[in-house]
Amino acid sequence: MSLRGARGATAIVAMLAMVLAMTSCSSDDETDASRAVQSFAEAMSRQDTQGAADMTTSPSQAAQSLGVTFAGMHAKELSVDTGRLVEYSDGSASFSLTTTWTWSDKHTFETKTSGSARRLSSGWKVQWDPGLLYTGLTADGRLQEVRTDAKPAPTVRTDSGKPFMQMEPVNELTVNPATTKDLAKTVRALASSVQQVAPKVTVKSINQQLDSAQGQEVVAVTLRDSDMAMLDSDPSRIAGVNVHKSGMLVMSDRRLSTPLSSGITNYWNAIRDATAGWQVQLVTPGSAPQKLAGHQGGAAPDVNTTISPAQQLALGAAVVEVAQPATMMALDAKTGGILAMAQNDAAAKKNIDAGTAYPVGATLDPVFDALEGAGKAKDKSTVDSALNSLGLGLEYTIPGLSMPQGAKPRITAAAYRPKDFMASITSMAALGVALERAADGQDSAVAPFVIKGAESKVAGGELGKLDDAVVRQIREKMAATAKNGDASDITGAPGLRALVGTNGPQGPGWFVGSQGGKVFVVYCEGDRSGTAALQVLQKYFRVR
Structure with missing residues (x-):
């Protein structure tokens, strides 16, 4: 080498x-x-x-x-x-x-x-x-x-296909106690700022939210863009107040208000959840988020309901006729579709809802009389079956209709003419529809519904075949009650049929009846609640 x-x-x-x-x-x-x-x-x-x-x-x-x-x-x-x-x-x-x-x-x-x-x-x-x-x-x-979420967001539509509720940009005005040195001053300033467009937002209402939140930020009020434009001052300039932009399902017609809105919103959210997508983003201050990965489903379909805005306005005007808690529901007599539901502030404060069972007192005496007359009062199972065929004694799960949170409707087991029989507004509505369907040649009751194409479910029994003899006797008694009995003072309602009753002096009071192809249920609480239910119904016939 x-x-x-x-x-x-x-x-x-x-x-x-x-x-x-x-x-x-x-x-x-x-x-x-x-x-x-x-x-x-x-x-x-x-x-x-x-x-x-x-x-x-x-x-x-x-x-x-x-x-x-x-x-x-x-x-x-x-x-x-x-x-x-x-x-x-x-x-x-x-x-x-x-x-x-x-x-x-x-x-x-x-x-x-x-x-x-x-x-x-x-x-x-x-x-x-x-x-x-x-x-x-x-x-x-x-x-x-x-x-x-895919765009556009689904629209909730009325019985005629027009918009009833739709997604709109809104502004959440929040109060954060940690970012203001004088919380009381902040609350007063905010209440004053929005008083013109949101009169129910007061110093008291904001403080109640703050007390419940224990030092955390609260949403004092949610305003549409059009409301924000009407304010004399910018709420975001108030120390401790922030304005957050978001979207919300709101009434297309601002005159309308209904307890149905919460259940419909829940249904709307559920169908949006089913089509929701996801995205992983790289976020850097001063730059738009950069998409790194994700998937987006297709847009959810519109929600078609049975709601009639005209009926909703009429019911809303009727329930404010009395000061005590009052709730009213109207349905299409042939299909069981819920046309409207309204309640006054007193009923809303007491959380009266369509799914909870309340005492009926003497309201259903004509029903039990008819069962006895037709030989349907032999034993408990026979009575239960007969009541179920009329829509009573059952539990309803209705898509788009809010039920009590964490509890099912309380249904007292049926026995012949029980003193403590209870029924929900929904089951009383089903009774009214069953009677009208029978008169129209139909042989069975149906569960009420509010979302077209979404099936209502029944538990605790079955909606069996209607008995002609039972139905005929009940309807005869209802016609007599409207003509000569407790509902005879109602005017402007030709062909009215009615079940009227209370559960004693302190109520509750009920009206269950039909007129002009519609079924009506009115539920009131407090002293003279039976009279109050009739007052609500009379106001409805005047303004409808």
């Missing part, structure tokens, strides 16, 4: 030795560096912000970035796997991470990043870099997963 060749070979050997001294490829042997990186990855997988941050060279900065991203991504599961780790002779190492975010509906988002570690006096630590979470992420940025 020549001298030049020997020197070349020596140089190559020296270079290989240097590389081997600087670099050690990862192997199955666990090192301090690999243990540190693995501990960091495990803490990440637990979404343990502080635990992961403590394994880095900059715990405070790491905690900030990890915390906002964990919160923004709100993943059900997080899996962080470490890749090949390479150590260097200068006390550093490099590694790769595969991070997989998984949400409750099983959609996932995966990133592949690389990082480094350093040997410090306190041991090996991961060199903190926001890019460990996503390549290109900066210290002031974050990742977030957000829900997305």
Whole structure:
């Protein structure tokens, strides 16, 4: 070998030795560096912000970035796997991470990043870099997963297909006690600012919300853009008040108000949830969110209802005729479709709803008389079956109609002429419809409904075949009550049929009847509630 060749070979050997001294490829042997990186990855997988941050060279900065991203991504599961780790002779190492975010509906988002570690006096630590979470992420940025909804949002439509409720941009005016030095002054200023367009928002109402929230931010009022334009001053200039833009399902006709709106909104939200999408975004201050991944379903269909705005206006005017709690429902006599439902403020404060059962007192005496006359009062099972065929003694689940939260309607077991028999507004409505359907030649009752195409469900019995003899006797008594009995003072209602009664001097009082192809149920509480129910109905016939 020549001298030049020997020197070349020596140089190559020296270079290989240097590389081997600087670099050690990862192997199955666990090192301090690999243990540190693995501990960091495990803490990440637990979404343990502080635990992961403590394994880095900059715990405070790491905690900030990890915390906002964990919160923004709100993943059900997080899996962080470490890749090949390479150590260097200068006390550093490099590694790769595969991070997989998984949400409750099983959609996932995966990133592949690389990082480094350093040997410090306190041991090996991961060199903190926001890019460990996503390549290109900066210290002031974050990742977030957000829900997305297809546009346009579905419209809730009336029985004639016109808009009844629709999505509109709204402004949530919030009060945050932590951002004002004089909370009382803030509340007074906000109440004064919105008084012109929201007279029910008062110092008292805002303070009640603040007391319940125990120091947390509360939404004092939600205003449409048109309402905001009418304000004399900008509420956001009030210390402690913030204005948040959002969207809300609102009445197309601002004159309308109905307890049906909450149940319809729940149904509307449910169909939007079924078509909702998702998106993972890279958020950097001063820039629009950047989409990294996601999926969007198609737009949800419009919600078609049985509601008549004209009937809703009439019922709304009728229930305010009395000061005591009053609730009224109107239905199409042939189909059982709910045309309208209204209640006054007193009923709303008492949480009167369509699904809870209330005492009926003597209201249903004509029904029990008819059962006895037709030989249907032999035993409990016979009575139950006969009542069920008329829509009574059953539990209804009606899409678009809110039921009591956390409780089913209380239905007292039927027995012949029970003194404590109870019925809901819904079941009384079903009774009225059953009687009208029988007169129209139909042989069965139907469950009330408000969303077209969404089937109402019945529990606790079955809507069996109607008995002609029972129906005939009940309807005869109802006609007599309207002509010569307790409902005979009602005017402007030719052909009215009525069941009227109370559960004693303190009520409640009921009216269940039909006229002009519609069924009406009125429920009132308090002293002279039977008279109050008739007053509500009379007002309806005057304004309809």
